[in-house]
Amino acid sequence: MGRVTTRRRVARLTLGAGITRREDTLVVEEPLEIRVGGRSLAVTMRTPGHDVELAAGFLVSEGVISRGEQFASARFCAGDAGVGNTYNVLDVTLAPGVAPPAPELAREFFTTSSCGLCGKASIDAVRTTSAFGVQDDPLRISAETLVGLPDRLRAAQDVFEKTGGLHAAGLYRVADDELLVVREDVGRHNAVDKVVGWALTHDLLPLTGTVLMVSGRASFELTQKALMAGIPMLAAVSAPSSLAVELAIEAGMSVVGFLRGESMVVYAGAQRIVPAQAEGSAA
Structure with a gap:
């Protein structure tokens, strides 16, 4: 797993008190490419950690899977350059018999950290049909x-x-x-x-x-x-x-x-x- 935080030298300026220099902790932002069966599906900018959960949840959100048994495994792999294991490419294997994502689901560019629907062709495309209804949920x-x-x-x-x-x-x-x-x-x-x-x-x-x-x-x-x-x-x-x-x-x-x-x-x-x-x- 990649780093979640990193340290950087910063200058803190306060009016009337001048400048002080110290180290600050920043959250890490790195790309994650999600593949299914070796085929690229999406690239999202994320904080490293719980990447398998991220990929699984993304597949639920896209309507690809809806049950745990449909998610067989996931492994980190080298990128297209084939250089090492950077933990920024995750390949998911679906259970036998589970249909792979439709080709039109593939995101054509980065999903930024502020946009989870970037790359969708139209608003109609994101009204994915859920496998679960909530209308009659008895929650109080x-x-x-x-x-x-x-x-x-x-x-x-x-x-x-x-x-x-x-x-x-x-x-x-x-x-x-x-x-x-x-x-x-x-x-x-x-x-x-x-x-x-x-x-x-x-x-x-x-x-x-x-x-x-x-x-x-x-x-x-x-x-x-x-x-x-x-x-x-x-x-x-x-x-x-x-x-x-x-x-x-x-x-x-x-x-x-x-x-x-x-x-x-x-x-x-x-x-x-x-x-x-x-x-x-x-x-």
Whole structure:
């Protein structure tokens, strides 16, 4: 696995106090080429670590696989130059009988750390059909529990604590009051793919009764990824996009934004949130 952080000499300037020089910790950003059966599928800019989960989650998001048994193995390999093992090329092997990705899924250029849908030909192409429905998911969560999730996510962000430069995604299971997994990455879509990939490799899909908590905004791509994994609720500390909300309403998914302090804004699926004043009488 490559380095997650690196050290660099920097100059810190403070008005009225001059310049001080010291070393600072930066998060590493490197490309990862994802191949399936030796054929290149996508290149994404990511923070090294949990790359197998990233590839597995990406394949779920693209509708290639939906069950752990369909993901046979993955191995790092040398790039086209054939020089060594840089841990930046990952080749996935699907289980026998699983159809390979359609040729049109291949990304024609880099997916940047800020864009998980770059390379798609049209908005219709990203409305991938999910193998799991969330419309009838029985998830119910108290408002008090929900407002506590950002702090629980932040407490688990070890690399962010050192660098201040990472997005995070966490998967919370309501029935157990447990934050099952937290993943960090320079790309918010990668962090979600790592969470979904973790769930796939633990045979947990569909993720019924869970909340996907993210440290940034609730974009269309994150809503789409949650839906593909069967997650009934997406909660974010920042705003959702209009398309994210439209997709959530269409799919019967809940979207919560501006989850900060003791307040939130519910954009879709408000029936899944139990207000504090009603908790004592909730069934």
